[in-house]
Amino acid sequence: MDHRSLTTEERAVLRRMFLRSHLVFQGFNMVKMEANGFTMTMQPAIESLYKDDPEGRKEAYLRHQSFFNTHAVPFSFIAGVSYAMERDLKEKKAVDGATIASIKAALMGPTAGMFDSLFFNALRIIAAGIAIGLAAQGNVLGPILFVLLYGVSQSVVKYYFTNWGYTLGTSMIDTVFKSGLMAALTKAAAVLGLTMMGAMTAKMVNVPLQWTIQIGGASLVVQDVINSIMPGLLSVLLVFGLVALIRRGVRPTWLVVIILATGVLGALVGIFGTAA
Structure with missing residues (x-):
């Protein structure tokens, strides 16, 4: 103009x-x-x-x-x-x-x-x-x-x-x-x-995995293993997974409910901890 x-x-x-x-x-x-x-x-x-x-x-x-x-x-x-x-x-x-x-x-x-x-x-x-x-x-x-x-x-x-x-x-x-x-x-x-x-x-999506596997007398922290491969890998996978579900017609509201339920259940069994 x-x-x-x-x-x-x-x-x-x-x-x-x-x-x-x-x-x-x-x-x-x-x-x-x-x-x-x-x-x-x-x-x-x-x-x-x-x-x-x-x-x-x-x-x-x-x-x-x-x-x-x-x-x-x-x-x-x-x-x-x-x-x-x-x-x-x-x-x-x-x-x-x-x-x-x-x-x-x-x-x-x-x-x-x-x-x-x-x-x-x-x-x-x-x-x-x-x-x-x-x-x-x-x-x-x-x-x-x-x-x-x-x-x-x-x-x-x-x-x-x-x-x-x-x-x-x-x-x-x-x-x-x-x-x-x-x-x-x-x-x-x-x-x-x-x-x-x-x-x-990277800033807003966090997957606070605190799953620890006992192997003999040693402890293996799964989060540390994943971070050694690629820091923030779980966050990226979560985002791409959610995008794939949205493209398949899943409503965002249902995704929020699923994430909330998964987080609560995971925290109860000790898989997830508090987000940093």
Whole structure:
């Protein structure tokens, strides 16, 4: 997109997306995390773009129901970028659904780390320090200042991020499409997205196996043997096993129940211990 004024419809859509982006944790769950909130945020854009295309609308909703998790502030920026990509998909076929999913996955990891440090670990502490000092003196401005410094500031940034994500996202897509770099960008985004998912697997998935086999007078710790082959091998196998079951049509809710039951039974018989 050239640097032009947004249309009335685009401004209305972006305004509704900004308001809905405050529902980032609506329907939050451990299976898809912020996917429901992201889909709700994208609803004005999807309804506007695909109002005469029921099949395209259905595909767009399903596309944004994939796993998503980032900080609440860049959440709105990624939503704006996704709106830009959805418009290019609908009007120019410059991107496809896989590209949109890959770029979303590539953006969520780096932005989460950056804005967690900026807002949660820095601004929140500063705002709380000021607010606690005032509140300890009985000053009612304490909680009000905390809300203003930490809460309202995020909302202001989210407003600009929603618009910047859309305008910059479309400009970026137009540039790389005209230069022939779209294929390279798609591949790079897919690689980065897979890398981030691999890092999240290593950090968030833990199989605390404490099974010990007695051989004569010696003890063999099964976990140590597996780690000597490949650290985190059980976590990788668990993730791939779950993916295979999901592809076979097993509902994620049932997988959660199965994992919970297996963990409890394994702990009772001494196979599993407490996650580190």
